[in-house]
Amino acid sequence: MADTILVTRSSIPAMEEYIEEIASMWETHWLTNMGPKHKDLQQQLCGYLGVENVELLTNGHMALELTLQAMNLQGEVITTPFTFASTTHAIVRNGLTPVFCDIDPITFTMDTDKLEKLVTDRTCAIMPVHVYGNVCNVEEIDRIAKKYNLKVIYDAAHTFGETYQGKGIGSYGDASCFSFHATKVFNTIEGGAVCFTDKGLGEALYDLKNFGIHGQEEVSAVGANAKMNEFCAAMGLCNLRHVEEEIGKRKLVVERYREHLENVPGIQLNAVQPEVKPNYAYFPAIFEEKQFGASREEVFTKLAENGVSARKYFYPLTNTFTAFHGQFDVNETPTALHISKRVLTLPLYADLELEDVDRICKIILNCKN
Numbered sequence: 001m002a003d004t005i006l007v008t009r010s011s012i013p014a015m016e017e018y019i020e021e022i023a024s025m026w027e028t029h030w031l032t033n034m035g036p037k038h039k040d041l042q043q044q045l046c047g048y049l050g051v052e053n054v055e056l057l058t059n060g061h062m063a064l065e066l067t068l069q070a071m072n073l074q075g076e077v078i079t080t081p082f083t084f085a086s087t088t089h090a091i092v093r094n095g096l097t098p099v100f101c102d103i104d105p106i107t108f109t110m111d112t113d114k115l116e117k118l119v120t121d122r123t124c125a126i127m128p129v130h131v132y133g134n135v136c137n138v139e140e141i142d143r144i145a146k147k148y149n150l151k152v153i154y155d156a157a158h159t160f161g162e163t164y165q166g167k168g169i170g171s172y173g174d175a176s177c178f179s180f181h182a183t184k185v186f187n188t189i190e191g192g193a194v195c196f197t198d199k200g201l202g203e204a205l206y207d208l209k210n211f212g213i214h215g216q217e218e219v220s221a222v223g224a225n226a227k228m229n230e231f232c233a234a235m236g237l238c239n240l241r242h243v244e245e246e247i248g249k250r251k252l253v254v255e256r257y258r259e260h261l262e263n264v265p266g267i268q269l270n271a272v273q274p275e276v277k278p279n280y281a282y283f284p285a286i287f288e289e290k291q292f293g294a295s296r297e298e299v300f301t302k303l304a305e306n307g308v309s310a311r312k313y314f315y316p317l318t319n320t321f322t323a324f325h326g327q328f329d330v331n332e333t334p335t336a337l338h339i340s341k342r343v344l345t346l347p348l349y350a351d352l353e354l355e356d357v358d359r360i361c362k363i364i365l366n367c368k369n
């Protein structure tokens with residue numbers, strides 16, 4: 001049997017490059033607490049992401065969680081269930097109530113035709129997700145947010161380096177939260193960031209990621225510990241040098257998949273969005289059993305038998321998690337339910353061989369016989 005192909009493989013720089021980047025720490029002994037690597041990465045990311053401000057954190061989840069805390073919100077947050085556990089958990093862990101909006105069947109992002117009806121006098125914010133790097137309907141979300149005076153916090157974990165209409169994706173909404181987890185397009189091993197315009201929000205985040213300590217003798221908020229350490233920031237500095245090249249290689253992989261799977265009846269691929277510079281973060285495929293001739297489960301199993309790990313991403317929906325004890329009705333998000341039962345994300349990383357893509361597609365297409 002051929003080698004196992006995992007769904008993703010973390011990007012890492014040459015070992016020598018990383019060693020060179022961290023060598024100065026043996027002189028400074030500055031390992032964490034907003035040291036020189038942290039400052040350098042913060043500055044470089046402002047430039048690369050095309051945003052005014054970046055606050056670095058331990059991970060993408062704390063970016064979401066502390067942004068909500070920094071905004072001092074109460075009541076309901078409208079979000080979608082077709083996402084990673086983190087989005088919904090960040091809301092619930094802040095004592096806020098998630099209200100689930102359905103998703104668009106083409107982009108899998110928040111269906112803005114269904115959004116306004118969910119606004120109540122208890123709504124305080126909207127937390128949409130740029131799923132798979134697909135950009136949300138930012139204009140309509142902005143219109144509704146302004147009309148009802150709501151905060152908008154984007155879960156931008158999948159959109160590192162993307163632009164929409166030439167503007168950095170992190171410059172939309174009140175805040176955008178990125179993940180730099182090992183599995184993402186850009187990683188700092190573990191890490192995350194918030195992009196924002198309001199300097200007051202930035203100051204609150206800076207304190208909250210360090211226990212709420214404000215100056216030497218004042219603790220003004222009940223913060224957490226979510227500071228990015230110097231070794232992670234150094235990994236980020238190295239990976240940032242190569243990220244454009246990595247995205248270029250991902251593009252070739254995605255194009256190869258499309259050659260094989262586009263126009264196959266019963267397979268829906270990710271939408272190509274005009275005015276978006278994509279980052280090729282994921283390759284989702286939706287299998288409609290009747291037209292394709294095999295179910296998502298059959299394709300998943302057949303791939304696994306051949307040493308290829310695909311992922312049911314996102315399944316199950318967050319509004320069905322046992323952790324929520326039946327508080328939410330999944331039938332209120334029928335499109336999300338439909339997609340979550342049929343989607344597989346296929347292996348995708350910069351160094352995935354194109355011959356392996358051919359092999360994966362052959363296994364998939366053989367399922368219908």
Ligand SMILES: *Cc1c(COP(=O)(O)O)cnc(C)c1O
Pocket residue numbers: 059060061062083084086087129155157158178179180181190191192
């Ligand atoms: C990865 C991810 C997160 C969480 O980021 P971590 O860095 O793993 O904490 C949040 N939302 C989405 C959509 C993600 O994919």
